[in-house]
Amino acid sequence: MxxxxxxxxxxxxxxxxxxxxxxxxxxxxxxxxxxxxxxxxxxxxxxxxxxxxxxxxxxxxxxxxxxxxxxxxxxxxxxxxxxxxxxxxxxxxxxxxxxxxxxxxxxxxxxFKYFEGEREYLGKGVGYCATCDGPLYRNKSVAIISQNEEGEEEARFLSEICSEVYYLPMYKEQPELNDKIKLINEKVVDILGDGTKVHTLKTDKSELKLDAVFIIRNxxxxxxxxxxxxxxxxxxxxxxxxxxxxxxxxxxxxxxxxxxxxxxxxxxxxxxxxxxxxxxxxxx
Amino acid sequence: MxxxxxxxxxxxxxxxxxxxxxxxxxxxxxxxxxxxxxxxxxxxxxxxxxxxxxxxxxxxxxxxxxxxxxxxxxxxxxxxxxxxxxxxxxxxxxxxxxxxxxxxxxxxxxxFKYFEGEREYLGKGVGYCATCDGPLYRNKSVAIISQNEEGEEEARFLSEICSEVYYLPMYKEQPELNDKIKLINEKVVDILGDGTKVHTLKTDKSELKLDAVFIIRNxxxxxxxxxxxxxxxxxxxxxxxxxxxxxxxxxxxxxxxxxxxxxxxxxxxxxxxxxxxxxxxxxx
Known part of the structure:
Protein backbone atom coordinates (compact mmCIF):
# COMPACT_ATOMS: atom_id res chain seq x y z
CA MET A 1 0.00 0.00 0.00
CA PHE A 112 -15.92 20.45 -21.16
CA LYS A 113 -19.17 19.87 -22.95
CA TYR A 114 -20.71 16.45 -22.66
CA PHE A 115 -22.20 15.04 -25.82
CA GLU A 116 -25.95 14.85 -25.98
CA GLY A 117 -26.98 11.51 -24.46
CA GLU A 118 -23.52 10.90 -22.95
CA ARG A 119 -24.52 11.18 -19.33
CA GLU A 120 -27.84 9.41 -19.85
CA TYR A 121 -26.14 6.35 -21.34
CA LEU A 122 -22.98 6.28 -19.24
CA GLY A 123 -22.56 2.63 -18.22
CA LYS A 124 -25.35 1.71 -20.65
CA GLY A 125 -23.16 1.59 -23.74
CA VAL A 126 -21.19 4.79 -23.17
CA GLY A 127 -17.74 4.30 -21.60
CA TYR A 128 -14.37 6.00 -21.24
CA CYS A 129 -12.02 3.01 -21.35
CA ALA A 130 -12.12 0.61 -24.31
CA THR A 131 -9.42 -1.56 -22.74
CA CYS A 132 -11.61 -2.03 -19.66
CA ASP A 133 -15.04 -2.48 -21.21
CA GLY A 134 -14.25 -3.54 -24.77
CA PRO A 135 -14.52 -7.29 -24.07
CA LEU A 136 -18.20 -6.77 -23.22
CA TYR A 137 -18.79 -5.90 -26.89
CA ARG A 138 -17.26 -8.93 -28.57
CA ASN A 139 -18.65 -9.28 -32.12
CA LYS A 140 -20.68 -6.10 -31.72
CA SER A 141 -20.50 -2.65 -33.31
CA VAL A 142 -18.72 0.12 -31.45
CA ALA A 143 -17.55 3.68 -32.05
CA ILE A 144 -14.63 5.57 -30.59
CA ILE A 145 -14.77 9.34 -30.35
CA SER A 146 -11.30 10.59 -29.46
CA GLN A 147 -9.71 13.95 -28.66
CA ASN A 148 -6.22 12.52 -29.16
CA GLU A 149 -4.13 9.79 -30.72
CA GLU A 150 -4.59 7.54 -27.72
CA GLY A 151 -7.92 6.59 -29.25
CA GLU A 152 -6.17 4.95 -32.21
CA GLU A 153 -4.63 2.31 -29.99
CA GLU A 154 -7.99 1.66 -28.38
CA ALA A 155 -9.54 1.36 -31.85
CA ARG A 156 -6.91 -1.16 -32.98
CA PHE A 157 -7.56 -3.21 -29.86
CA LEU A 158 -11.33 -3.15 -30.40
CA SER A 159 -10.91 -4.04 -34.08
CA GLU A 160 -9.57 -7.41 -32.95
CA ILE A 161 -12.71 -8.33 -31.02
CA CYS A 162 -15.62 -6.28 -32.38
CA SER A 163 -17.48 -6.83 -35.62
CA GLU A 164 -17.45 -3.17 -36.56
CA VAL A 165 -15.35 -0.27 -35.29
CA TYR A 166 -16.04 3.36 -36.22
CA TYR A 167 -13.39 5.97 -35.41
CA LEU A 168 -14.34 9.63 -35.03
CA PRO A 169 -11.21 11.76 -34.40
CA MET A 170 -11.64 15.20 -32.78
CA TYR A 171 -8.10 16.25 -33.78
CA LYS A 172 -6.43 17.33 -36.98
CA GLU A 173 -3.64 14.78 -37.46
CA GLN A 174 -4.40 11.91 -39.81
CA PRO A 175 -5.13 8.81 -37.66
CA GLU A 176 -3.16 5.61 -38.23
CA LEU A 177 -5.79 2.91 -38.37
CA ASN A 178 -6.02 -0.61 -39.75
CA ASP A 179 -8.38 -1.76 -42.52
CA LYS A 180 -11.01 -3.05 -40.10
CA ILE A 181 -11.57 0.39 -38.62
CA LYS A 182 -13.87 2.82 -40.44
CA LEU A 183 -12.73 6.41 -40.24
CA ILE A 184 -15.70 8.74 -39.87
CA ASN A 185 -14.81 12.41 -40.28
CA GLU A 186 -18.15 13.69 -39.05
CA LYS A 187 -19.34 15.75 -36.13
CA VAL A 188 -21.07 14.00 -33.23
CA VAL A 189 -24.60 15.28 -32.68
CA ASP A 190 -26.30 12.85 -30.32
CA ILE A 191 -25.98 9.46 -28.63
CA LEU A 192 -29.33 7.73 -28.87
CA GLY A 193 -30.77 4.61 -27.24
CA ASP A 194 -33.94 2.94 -26.05
CA GLY A 195 -33.60 4.21 -22.49
CA THR A 196 -31.65 1.19 -21.23
CA LYS A 197 -28.93 0.95 -23.86
CA VAL A 198 -27.32 2.79 -26.74
CA HIS A 199 -28.33 1.86 -30.30
CA THR A 200 -27.31 4.84 -32.47
CA LEU A 201 -24.61 7.45 -32.82
CA LYS A 202 -26.01 10.39 -34.73
CA THR A 203 -23.58 12.68 -36.57
CA ASP A 204 -24.13 15.73 -38.74
CA LYS A 205 -24.14 13.47 -41.80
CA SER A 206 -25.25 9.98 -40.79
CA GLU A 207 -26.69 7.65 -38.18
CA LEU A 208 -24.43 4.79 -37.09
CA LYS A 209 -26.17 1.75 -35.64
CA LEU A 210 -24.05 0.33 -32.83
CA ASP A 211 -23.87 -1.12 -29.30
CA ALA A 212 -21.26 1.02 -27.58
CA VAL A 213 -19.60 4.42 -27.78
CA PHE A 214 -16.20 4.99 -26.18
CA ILE A 215 -15.20 8.59 -25.58
CA ILE A 216 -11.48 9.32 -25.15
CA ARG A 217 -10.84 12.83 -23.84
CA ASN A 218 -7.64 14.56 -22.82
CA MET B 1 -3.91 57.39 -9.17
CA PHE B 112 4.95 37.27 15.95
CA LYS B 113 4.79 37.95 19.64
CA TYR B 114 3.82 41.43 20.68
CA PHE B 115 5.76 42.89 23.59
CA GLU B 116 3.91 43.23 26.87
CA GLY B 117 2.18 46.62 26.82
CA GLU B 118 2.76 47.13 23.09
CA ARG B 119 -0.85 46.93 22.00
CA GLU B 120 -2.11 48.83 25.06
CA TYR B 121 0.17 51.79 24.32
CA LEU B 122 0.08 51.76 20.53
CA GLY B 123 -0.44 55.41 19.52
CA LYS B 124 0.15 56.43 23.16
CA GLY B 125 3.93 56.38 22.95
CA VAL B 126 4.40 53.13 21.08
CA GLY B 127 4.92 53.49 17.31
CA TYR B 128 6.34 51.66 14.30
CA CYS B 129 7.76 54.57 12.30
CA ALA B 130 10.29 56.93 13.90
CA THR B 131 10.47 59.03 10.73
CA CYS B 132 6.72 59.61 10.94
CA ASP B 133 6.22 60.19 14.66
CA GLY B 134 9.72 61.18 15.83
CA PRO B 135 9.08 64.94 15.59
CA LEU B 136 6.41 64.56 18.29
CA TYR B 137 9.18 63.65 20.74
CA ARG B 138 11.53 66.60 20.25
CA ASN B 139 13.80 66.95 23.31
CA LYS B 140 12.26 63.87 24.89
CA SER B 141 13.60 60.40 25.68
CA VAL B 142 12.88 57.57 23.26
CA ALA B 143 13.88 53.96 22.69
CA ILE B 144 14.13 51.97 19.48
CA ILE B 145 13.72 48.22 19.57
CA SER B 146 14.77 46.84 16.19
CA GLN B 147 14.82 43.43 14.51
CA ASN B 148 17.13 44.73 11.79
CA GLU B 149 19.66 47.34 10.76
CA GLU B 150 16.95 49.65 9.51
CA GLY B 151 16.52 50.72 13.13
CA GLU B 152 20.02 52.25 13.18
CA GLU B 153 19.04 54.87 10.63
CA GLU B 154 15.92 55.66 12.58
CA ALA B 155 18.03 55.99 15.74
CA ARG B 156 20.49 58.36 14.05
CA PHE B 157 17.56 60.49 12.89
CA LEU B 158 16.02 60.57 16.37
CA SER B 159 19.39 61.40 17.96
CA GLU B 160 19.26 64.74 16.15
CA ILE B 161 15.98 65.81 17.74
CA CYS B 162 15.51 63.85 20.96
CA SER B 163 17.30 64.42 24.25
CA GLU B 164 17.97 60.74 24.81
CA VAL B 165 17.92 57.78 22.43
CA TYR B 166 18.22 54.15 23.59
CA TYR B 167 18.87 51.45 20.99
CA LEU B 168 17.90 47.83 21.69
CA PRO B 169 18.96 45.60 18.78
CA MET B 170 17.25 42.20 18.35
CA TYR B 171 19.93 41.00 15.90
CA LYS B 172 23.49 39.81 16.20
CA GLU B 173 25.46 42.25 14.04
CA GLN B 174 27.15 45.11 15.87
CA PRO B 175 25.05 48.26 15.27
CA GLU B 176 26.68 51.37 13.84
CA LEU B 177 25.50 54.17 16.07
CA ASN B 178 26.66 57.69 16.92
CA ASP B 179 27.78 58.87 20.34
CA LYS B 180 24.40 60.33 21.25
CA ILE B 181 22.73 56.91 21.02
CA LYS B 182 22.95 54.55 24.00
CA LEU B 183 23.28 50.92 23.01
CA ILE B 184 21.30 48.71 25.38
CA ASN B 185 22.00 45.01 24.95
CA GLU B 186 19.15 43.88 27.16
CA LYS B 187 15.98 41.90 26.66
CA VAL B 188 12.67 43.76 26.54
CA VAL B 189 10.28 42.64 29.28
CA ASP B 190 7.46 45.18 29.39
CA ILE B 191 6.31 48.56 28.13
CA LEU B 192 4.80 50.45 31.06
CA GLY B 193 2.75 53.63 31.33
CA ASP B 194 0.12 55.44 33.34
CA GLY B 195 -2.75 54.20 31.16
CA THR B 196 -2.68 57.18 28.77
CA LYS B 197 1.01 57.28 27.86
CA VAL B 198 4.22 55.31 28.08
CA HIS B 199 6.74 56.23 30.80
CA THR B 200 9.01 53.19 31.18
CA LEU B 201 10.66 50.45 29.13
CA LYS B 202 11.43 47.54 31.41
CA THR B 203 14.20 45.14 30.39
CA ASP B 204 15.64 42.06 32.09
CA LYS B 205 18.30 44.30 33.68
CA SER B 206 16.99 47.85 33.98
CA GLU B 207 14.09 50.27 33.76
CA LEU B 208 14.47 53.06 31.19
CA LYS B 209 12.40 56.18 31.82
CA LEU B 210 11.20 57.56 28.48
CA ASP B 211 8.37 59.05 26.44
CA ALA B 212 8.23 56.84 23.38
CA VAL B 213 9.15 53.37 22.18
CA PHE B 214 9.59 52.68 18.45
CA ILE B 215 9.49 49.05 17.38
CA ILE B 216 11.08 48.18 14.01
CA ARG B 217 10.18 44.69 12.88
CA ASN B 218 10.96 42.84 9.66
Missing part, protein backbone atom coordinates in the same frame (compact mmCIF):
# COMPACT_ATOMS: atom_id res chain seq x y z
CA UNK A 2 1.46 3.32 -1.09
CA UNK A 3 1.08 6.48 0.96
CA UNK A 4 -0.22 8.42 -2.03
CA UNK A 5 -0.93 8.44 -5.72
CA UNK A 6 -0.73 11.61 -7.77
CA UNK A 7 -3.05 11.51 -10.78
CA UNK A 8 -1.86 13.85 -13.51
CA UNK A 9 1.29 14.85 -15.37
CA UNK A 10 1.36 18.64 -15.41
CA UNK A 11 2.84 21.40 -13.25
CA UNK A 12 0.54 20.75 -10.27
CA UNK A 13 1.30 17.02 -10.25
CA UNK A 14 5.07 17.57 -10.51
CA UNK A 15 5.03 20.23 -7.79
CA UNK A 16 3.10 17.90 -5.47
CA UNK A 17 5.56 15.09 -6.24
CA UNK A 18 8.61 17.13 -5.21
CA UNK A 19 7.05 17.76 -1.83
CA UNK A 20 5.97 14.17 -1.19
CA UNK A 21 9.50 13.06 -2.09
CA UNK A 22 11.14 15.57 0.26
CA UNK A 23 8.79 14.36 3.00
CA UNK A 24 9.79 10.74 2.35
CA UNK A 25 6.39 9.42 1.36
CA UNK A 26 5.92 6.37 -0.87
CA UNK A 27 4.00 7.40 -3.95
CA UNK A 28 3.59 7.23 -7.70
CA UNK A 29 2.77 9.73 -10.40
CA UNK A 30 0.22 8.29 -12.81
CA UNK A 31 0.54 10.83 -15.57
CA UNK A 32 -1.50 9.35 -18.39
CA UNK A 33 -0.68 10.29 -21.96
CA UNK A 34 1.96 12.98 -21.67
CA UNK A 35 1.54 14.18 -25.24
CA UNK A 36 -1.71 15.89 -24.54
CA UNK A 37 -1.24 19.14 -22.71
CA UNK A 38 -2.13 22.66 -23.68
CA UNK A 39 0.94 23.94 -21.85
CA UNK A 40 3.18 22.34 -24.49
CA UNK A 41 1.71 24.69 -27.05
CA UNK A 42 2.50 27.94 -25.20
CA UNK A 43 5.23 29.71 -27.21
CA UNK A 44 6.28 32.07 -24.40
CA UNK A 45 5.43 32.20 -20.70
CA UNK A 46 6.30 35.43 -18.90
CA UNK A 47 4.75 34.87 -15.50
CA UNK A 48 6.50 31.85 -14.05
CA UNK A 49 8.84 33.68 -11.68
CA UNK A 50 12.53 32.97 -12.17
CA UNK A 51 12.27 31.62 -15.72
CA UNK A 52 11.42 34.61 -17.93
CA UNK A 53 10.17 34.04 -21.47
CA UNK A 54 10.39 30.27 -21.33
CA UNK A 55 8.33 28.18 -23.77
CA UNK A 56 5.75 25.69 -22.56
CA UNK A 57 7.77 22.78 -23.90
CA UNK A 58 10.96 23.98 -22.20
CA UNK A 59 9.16 24.55 -18.91
CA UNK A 60 7.49 21.16 -18.77
CA UNK A 61 10.87 19.60 -19.71
CA UNK A 62 12.54 21.52 -16.85
CA UNK A 63 9.84 20.23 -14.49
CA UNK A 64 10.27 16.67 -15.72
CA UNK A 65 14.06 16.87 -15.32
CA UNK A 66 13.66 18.25 -11.81
CA UNK A 67 11.30 15.44 -10.85
CA UNK A 68 13.57 12.79 -12.36
CA UNK A 69 16.68 14.25 -10.69
CA UNK A 70 14.86 13.77 -7.39
CA UNK A 71 14.47 10.09 -8.23
CA UNK A 72 10.72 10.20 -8.85
CA UNK A 73 9.28 7.87 -11.47
CA UNK A 74 6.54 9.09 -13.81
CA UNK A 75 4.22 6.32 -15.00
CA UNK A 76 2.13 6.74 -18.11
CA UNK A 77 -0.85 4.80 -16.77
CA UNK A 78 -4.13 6.61 -17.19
CA UNK A 79 -6.46 6.32 -14.24
CA UNK A 80 -10.03 5.51 -15.25
CA UNK A 81 -11.69 5.03 -11.94
CA UNK A 82 -11.00 5.26 -8.23
CA UNK A 83 -12.88 3.37 -5.55
CA UNK A 84 -13.12 4.80 -2.09
CA UNK A 85 -12.48 1.81 0.19
CA UNK A 86 -12.99 3.72 3.42
CA UNK A 87 -9.44 3.83 4.73
CA UNK A 88 -7.70 3.63 1.35
CA UNK A 89 -8.33 4.13 -2.36
CA UNK A 90 -8.20 1.50 -5.10
CA UNK A 91 -7.24 2.86 -8.51
CA UNK A 92 -8.09 1.24 -11.80
CA UNK A 93 -5.58 2.29 -14.44
CA UNK A 94 -6.49 0.16 -17.43
CA UNK A 95 -4.95 -3.24 -16.76
CA UNK A 96 -3.19 -2.13 -13.58
CA UNK A 97 -4.56 -1.70 -10.08
CA UNK A 98 -2.99 0.39 -7.33
CA UNK A 99 -3.83 1.00 -3.67
CA UNK A 100 -2.99 4.20 -1.83
CA UNK A 101 -3.85 5.78 1.50
CA UNK A 102 -4.47 9.15 -0.07
CA UNK A 103 -4.90 10.78 -3.46
CA UNK A 104 -3.78 13.97 -5.10
CA UNK A 105 -5.87 14.75 -8.17
CA UNK A 106 -4.13 17.00 -10.69
CA UNK A 107 -5.87 16.02 -13.89
CA UNK A 108 -6.00 19.44 -15.49
CA UNK A 109 -8.76 21.54 -16.96
CA UNK A 110 -11.89 19.62 -16.11
CA UNK A 111 -14.59 21.62 -17.84
CA UNK A 219 -9.04 14.58 -19.31
CA UNK A 220 -11.67 12.38 -17.75
CA UNK A 221 -14.79 13.98 -16.35
CA UNK A 222 -13.65 14.38 -12.73
CA UNK A 223 -16.94 13.33 -11.22
CA UNK A 224 -16.56 10.13 -13.20
CA UNK A 225 -13.13 9.52 -11.66
CA UNK A 226 -14.29 9.22 -8.06
CA UNK A 227 -17.87 8.93 -6.91
CA UNK A 228 -19.09 11.53 -4.46
CA UNK A 229 -16.41 14.08 -5.26
CA UNK A 230 -18.02 17.49 -4.84
CA UNK A 231 -17.77 19.91 -7.75
CA UNK A 232 -18.37 23.63 -7.99
CA UNK A 233 -19.12 25.09 -11.41
CA UNK A 234 -17.64 21.99 -13.02
CA UNK A 235 -14.34 22.08 -11.11
CA UNK A 236 -13.32 20.11 -8.03
CA UNK A 237 -14.31 21.98 -4.89
CA UNK A 238 -11.38 22.48 -2.52
CA UNK A 239 -10.65 24.54 0.56
CA UNK A 240 -7.50 26.59 1.13
CA UNK A 241 -5.61 23.45 2.17
CA UNK A 242 -6.57 21.84 -1.19
CA UNK A 243 -8.72 19.26 0.60
CA UNK A 244 -11.81 18.05 -1.28
CA UNK A 245 -15.01 16.94 0.42
CA UNK A 246 -13.63 13.38 0.67
CA UNK A 247 -11.12 12.82 3.52
CA UNK A 248 -7.73 11.82 2.08
CA UNK A 249 -8.46 13.27 -1.35
CA UNK A 250 -6.70 16.49 -2.34
CA UNK A 251 -6.81 18.33 -5.66
CA UNK A 252 -4.63 20.96 -7.32
CA UNK A 253 -4.06 22.78 -10.57
CA UNK A 254 -6.53 23.48 -13.35
CA UNK A 255 -8.97 20.81 -12.13
CA UNK A 256 -9.79 23.05 -9.13
CA UNK A 257 -10.88 25.90 -11.40
CA UNK A 258 -9.70 29.26 -12.66
CA UNK A 259 -7.32 30.91 -13.19
CA UNK A 260 -5.71 28.31 -15.47
CA UNK A 261 -2.15 29.31 -14.71
CA UNK A 262 1.14 27.52 -14.16
CA UNK A 263 2.16 29.40 -11.02
CA UNK A 264 -1.23 28.77 -9.45
CA UNK A 265 -0.96 25.06 -10.32
CA UNK A 266 2.53 24.79 -8.87
CA UNK A 267 1.49 26.57 -5.68
CA UNK A 268 -1.56 24.39 -5.24
CA UNK A 269 0.49 21.23 -5.84
CA UNK A 270 2.84 22.35 -3.09
CA UNK A 271 -0.02 22.95 -0.65
CA UNK A 272 -1.93 19.78 -1.61
CA UNK A 273 1.15 17.60 -0.98
CA UNK A 274 1.86 19.16 2.42
CA UNK A 275 -1.81 18.74 3.38
CA UNK A 276 -1.62 15.11 2.25
CA UNK A 277 1.47 14.63 4.47
CA UNK A 278 -0.45 16.08 7.40
CA UNK A 279 -3.37 13.76 6.61
CA UNK A 280 -1.07 10.72 6.43
CA UNK A 281 0.43 11.63 9.81
CA UNK A 282 -3.05 11.94 11.31
CA UNK A 283 -4.27 8.52 10.15
CA UNK A 284 -1.10 6.63 10.97
CA UNK B 2 -2.30 54.01 -9.77
CA UNK B 3 -4.32 50.88 -10.48
CA UNK B 4 -2.56 48.94 -7.75
CA UNK B 5 0.21 48.88 -5.17
CA UNK B 6 1.95 45.68 -4.18
CA UNK B 7 3.26 45.81 -0.63
CA UNK B 8 6.13 43.41 -0.12
CA UNK B 9 9.34 42.26 -1.77
CA UNK B 10 9.31 38.47 -1.73
CA UNK B 11 8.18 35.71 -4.10
CA UNK B 12 4.45 36.46 -3.75
CA UNK B 13 4.95 40.17 -4.48
CA UNK B 14 7.16 39.49 -7.50
CA UNK B 15 4.76 36.89 -8.89
CA UNK B 16 1.85 39.31 -8.53
CA UNK B 17 3.90 42.03 -10.25
CA UNK B 18 4.59 39.91 -13.34
CA UNK B 19 0.88 39.37 -13.82
CA UNK B 20 -0.14 43.01 -13.32
CA UNK B 21 2.53 43.99 -15.84
CA UNK B 22 1.34 41.47 -18.43
CA UNK B 23 -2.18 42.80 -17.93
CA UNK B 24 -1.00 46.39 -18.51
CA UNK B 25 -1.93 47.79 -15.12
CA UNK B 26 -0.20 50.81 -13.61
CA UNK B 27 1.35 49.80 -10.30
CA UNK B 28 4.31 49.92 -7.96
CA UNK B 29 6.10 47.40 -5.79
CA UNK B 30 6.81 48.90 -2.37
CA UNK B 31 9.23 46.32 -1.13
CA UNK B 32 10.58 47.83 2.08
CA UNK B 33 14.01 46.81 3.28
CA UNK B 34 15.08 44.05 0.94
CA UNK B 35 17.84 42.79 3.20
CA UNK B 36 15.46 41.21 5.62
CA UNK B 37 14.08 37.96 4.32
CA UNK B 38 14.31 34.47 5.68
CA UNK B 39 14.36 33.09 2.13
CA UNK B 40 17.84 34.58 1.61
CA UNK B 41 19.15 32.22 4.28
CA UNK B 42 17.89 28.99 2.67
CA UNK B 43 21.00 27.10 1.46
CA UNK B 44 19.12 24.74 -0.87
CA UNK B 45 15.54 24.70 -2.13
CA UNK B 46 14.38 21.47 -3.77
CA UNK B 47 10.69 22.13 -4.28
CA UNK B 48 10.49 25.11 -6.58
CA UNK B 49 9.68 23.26 -9.81
CA UNK B 50 12.07 23.86 -12.68
CA UNK B 51 14.98 25.14 -10.59
CA UNK B 52 16.30 22.15 -8.63
CA UNK B 53 18.66 22.69 -5.69
CA UNK B 54 18.77 26.47 -6.02
CA UNK B 55 19.78 28.58 -3.01
CA UNK B 56 17.47 31.17 -1.52
CA UNK B 57 19.77 33.99 -2.56
CA UNK B 58 19.99 32.72 -6.15
CA UNK B 59 16.25 32.26 -6.37
CA UNK B 60 15.34 35.71 -5.10
CA UNK B 61 17.96 37.14 -7.47
CA UNK B 62 16.38 35.22 -10.37
CA UNK B 63 12.99 36.63 -9.38
CA UNK B 64 14.36 40.15 -9.14
CA UNK B 65 16.05 39.83 -12.56
CA UNK B 66 12.82 38.52 -14.07
CA UNK B 67 10.83 41.44 -12.64
CA UNK B 68 13.41 43.97 -13.80
CA UNK B 69 13.60 42.45 -17.30
CA UNK B 70 9.87 43.03 -17.54
CA UNK B 71 10.48 46.71 -16.82
CA UNK B 72 9.00 46.70 -13.33
CA UNK B 73 10.52 49.04 -10.75
CA UNK B 74 11.02 47.89 -7.19
CA UNK B 75 10.86 50.71 -4.64
CA UNK B 76 12.36 50.32 -1.20
CA UNK B 77 9.70 52.39 0.55
CA UNK B 78 8.26 50.67 3.59
CA UNK B 79 4.52 51.09 3.99
CA UNK B 80 3.51 52.03 7.51
CA UNK B 81 -0.16 52.60 7.15
CA UNK B 82 -2.95 52.38 4.62
CA UNK B 83 -6.16 54.36 4.74
CA UNK B 84 -9.28 52.98 3.12
CA UNK B 85 -10.77 56.00 1.31
CA UNK B 86 -13.83 54.12 0.07
CA UNK B 87 -13.06 53.91 -3.65
CA UNK B 88 -9.29 54.02 -3.32
CA UNK B 89 -6.49 53.49 -0.81
CA UNK B 90 -4.00 56.07 0.50
CA UNK B 91 -0.65 54.64 1.53
CA UNK B 92 1.74 56.25 3.97
CA UNK B 93 5.28 55.09 3.26
CA UNK B 94 7.39 57.23 5.57
CA UNK B 95 7.72 60.59 3.85
CA UNK B 96 5.93 59.45 0.68
CA UNK B 97 2.24 59.09 0.01
CA UNK B 98 0.68 56.99 -2.75
CA UNK B 99 -2.88 56.46 -3.97
CA UNK B 100 -4.09 53.26 -5.60
CA UNK B 101 -7.39 51.73 -6.61
CA UNK B 102 -6.50 48.37 -5.18
CA UNK B 103 -3.92 46.71 -2.99
CA UNK B 104 -2.01 43.46 -2.99
CA UNK B 105 -0.55 42.70 0.42
CA UNK B 106 2.44 40.35 0.35
CA UNK B 107 4.24 41.35 3.51
CA UNK B 108 5.44 37.91 4.53
CA UNK B 109 5.13 35.88 7.69
CA UNK B 110 2.82 37.94 9.85
CA UNK B 111 2.82 36.04 13.09
CA UNK B 219 7.23 42.89 8.99
CA UNK B 220 4.58 45.19 10.36
CA UNK B 221 1.69 43.71 12.29
CA UNK B 222 -0.80 43.30 9.42
CA UNK B 223 -3.79 44.48 11.41
CA UNK B 224 -1.83 47.65 12.06
CA UNK B 225 -1.28 48.17 8.32
CA UNK B 226 -4.95 48.52 7.39
CA UNK B 227 -7.82 48.94 9.79
CA UNK B 228 -10.62 46.40 9.58
CA UNK B 229 -8.59 43.74 7.78
CA UNK B 230 -9.91 40.41 8.99
CA UNK B 231 -7.39 37.94 10.37
CA UNK B 232 -7.61 34.23 11.08
CA UNK B 233 -5.16 32.73 13.55
CA UNK B 234 -2.93 35.78 13.11
CA UNK B 235 -2.79 35.59 9.30
CA UNK B 236 -4.79 37.57 6.76
CA UNK B 237 -8.04 35.79 5.98
CA UNK B 238 -8.50 35.22 2.24
CA UNK B 239 -10.78 33.19 0.03
CA UNK B 240 -9.64 31.05 -2.92
CA UNK B 241 -9.42 34.15 -5.12
CA UNK B 242 -7.05 35.73 -2.55
CA UNK B 243 -9.63 38.40 -1.73
CA UNK B 244 -9.64 39.69 1.86
CA UNK B 245 -12.76 40.92 3.64
CA UNK B 246 -12.12 44.45 2.26
CA UNK B 247 -13.17 44.97 -1.39
CA UNK B 248 -10.14 45.84 -3.50
CA UNK B 249 -7.65 44.35 -1.04
CA UNK B 250 -5.98 41.07 -1.93
CA UNK B 251 -3.28 39.19 -0.04
CA UNK B 252 -0.80 36.46 -0.95
CA UNK B 253 2.20 34.57 0.35
CA UNK B 254 3.23 33.92 3.93
CA UNK B 255 0.95 36.69 5.27
CA UNK B 256 -2.07 34.52 4.42
CA UNK B 257 -0.83 31.66 6.60
CA UNK B 258 0.77 28.24 6.35
CA UNK B 259 2.44 26.51 4.65
CA UNK B 260 5.29 29.01 4.44
CA UNK B 261 6.54 27.90 1.05
CA UNK B 262 7.86 29.61 -2.06
CA UNK B 263 5.69 27.74 -4.56
CA UNK B 264 2.59 28.51 -2.54
CA UNK B 265 3.56 32.19 -2.37
CA UNK B 266 4.21 32.39 -6.10
CA UNK B 267 0.91 30.69 -6.90
CA UNK B 268 -1.02 32.97 -4.58
CA UNK B 269 0.67 36.05 -6.05
CA UNK B 270 -0.43 34.91 -9.49
CA UNK B 271 -4.05 34.43 -8.37
CA UNK B 272 -4.15 37.65 -6.30
CA UNK B 273 -2.99 39.73 -9.26
CA UNK B 274 -5.52 38.21 -11.65
CA UNK B 275 -8.28 38.76 -9.08
CA UNK B 276 -7.12 42.37 -8.71
CA UNK B 277 -7.33 42.78 -12.50
CA UNK B 278 -10.87 41.44 -12.42
CA UNK B 279 -11.70 43.83 -9.57
CA UNK B 280 -10.23 46.80 -11.48
CA UNK B 281 -12.31 45.89 -14.53
CA UNK B 282 -15.45 45.72 -12.38
CA UNK B 283 -15.01 49.18 -10.78
CA UNK B 284 -13.96 50.98 -13.95
Missing amino acids: MDAVIIGGGPAAFSAALNLKIRNKSFMILAGNEKVTGLMRAPQIDNYPGMPGISGTELIEAYRRHVEEMGIEIKKDKVYNVLNMGDYFALNAGNEFYDAKCLIIATGHAK VLPVNQLLEGLELEEGSIKVDRSMATNIPGVFACGDCTGKPYQIAKAVGEGNVAALSAVKYLDSVR | MDAVIIGGGPAAFSAALNLKIRNKSFMILAGNEKVTGLMRAPQIDNYPGMPGISGTELIEAYRRHVEEMGIEIKKDKVYNVLNMGDYFALNAGNEFYDAKCLIIATGHAK VLPVNQLLEGLELEEGSIKVDRSMATNIPGVFACGDCTGKPYQIAKAVGEGNVAALSAVKYLDSVR
